[in-house]
Amino acid sequence: MTCTEFLALLDDMIDDAATSMRADLKEHLSTCEHCEVTLNTTRKTIQIYRSHQLYEMPSSLRERLHAAIMARCKKGC
Amino acid sequence: MATIQPLAENEQHPDVALVERVRAGDVSAYDELVRKYDRQVFRIAQHITQNREDAEDVMQDAFLKAYEKLDQFQGNSKFYTWLVRIAVNESLMRLRKRRTGKMVSIDEDVATEDGSVPRDLADWAPDPEQNYTQSELQKILEKTIKGLPPGFRVVFELRDVQGLSTEDTAEALGLSVPAVKSRLLRARLQLRERLSRYFKRKSTRSAAKSTASDGRKG
Numbered sequence: 001m002t003c004t005e006f007l008a009l010l011d012d013m014i015d016d017a018a019t020s021m022r023a024d025l026k027e028h029l030s031t032c033e034h035c036e037v038t039l040n041t042t043r044k045t046i047q048i049y050r051s052h053q054l055y056e057m058p059s060s061l062r063e064r065l066h067a068a069i070m071a072r073c074k075k076g077c
Numbered sequence: 078m079a080t081i082q083p084l085a086e087n088e089q090h091p092d093v094a095l096v097e098r099v100r101a102g103d104v105s106a107y108d109e110l111v112r113k114y115d116r117q118v119f120r121i122a123q124h125i126t127q128n129r130e131d132a133e134d135v136m137q138d139a140f141l142k143a144y145e146k147l148d149q150f151q152g153n154s155k156f157y158t159w160l161v162r163i164a165v166n167e168s169l170m171r172l173r174k175r176r177t178g179k180m181v182s183i184d185e186d187v188a189t190e191d192g193s194v195p196r197d198l199a200d201w202a203p204d205p206e207q208n209y210t211q212s213e214l215q216k217i218l219e220k221t222i223k224g225l226p227p228g229f230r231v232v233f234e235l236r237d238v239q240g241l242s243t244e245d246t247a248e249a250l251g252l253s254v255p256a257v258k259s260r261l262l263r264a265r266l267q268l269r270e271r272l273s274r275y276f277k278r279k280s281t282r283s284a285a286k287s288t289a290s291d292g293r294k295g
Contacts (some may be wrong), residue, residue, distance in 0.1 A: 034198045045269045046237045055123040
């Protein structure tokens with residue numbers, strides 16, 4: 001298996017983390033440090049973006065927007 | 078982190094009952110839907126418009142439009158998927174206004190191959206985010222994702238941050254499943270590549286080099 005073939009399946013490895021990895025992928029990983037780094041750091045990229053949410057609304061803004069939406073809905077928009 | 082949870086087959090999505098209540102005239106049920114999804118809609122609008130005021134307007138307009146059009150909601154798609162589609166269209170309209178009528182679509186700039194082939198292959202430091210303060214990290218993450226085309230940013234947000242399925246992401250964005258998969262892979266690889274600048278493990282060799290050059294400067 002080449003690195004290009006491995007990379008093409010990167011998403012499947014990330015998305016189906018629960019299922020066991022195919023033997024040929026495992027074998028490539030055990031011999032290719034570059035692909036191992038790419039897989040691990042891509043997983044880490046996703047995890048960091050998940051745990052540090054961007055563009056959080058401050059609660060004051062949230063309440064203001066919420067009140068504006070509901071006021072218009074009650075009037076029938 | 079609250080992600081949109083997948084449901085088992087045959088299980089009715091709790092939003093269906095809320096939508097039914099709104100249709101029957103219970104406005105408070107809509108209040109629940111707004112509270113449930115306002116943060117996510119706001120983030121999508123920010124990702125596309127890159128403008129705080131526009132994102133606020135989009136969030137309001139998307140929820141108002143969804144309320145007005147609720148009769149047109151078929152129920153064969155999920156309420157949130159349908160709402161995202163409205164929010165994405167509203168966001169693109171705002172962007173068009175700012176770009177004085179220039180065509181803007183979620184397909185824009187997708188031809189870029191930049192960063193799709195991993196170049197920076199240095200491993201990252203363990204828990205690399207701990208080398209930065211919360212606000213530094215926030216800036217790094219914002220700056221990094223801003224460098225991606227809007228279509229990549231939204232696919233990454235919906236699939237990886239909010240946890241939508243590939244199929245729901247495709248439906249929400251009006252894209253095909255292969256198009257979502259291709260954008261997601263490239264978004265992930267480009268983000269990884271760009272974050273490597275900040276997170277890679279400092280090798281002993283480069284640390285020694287920087288000490289030597291610091292020495293020369295002094």
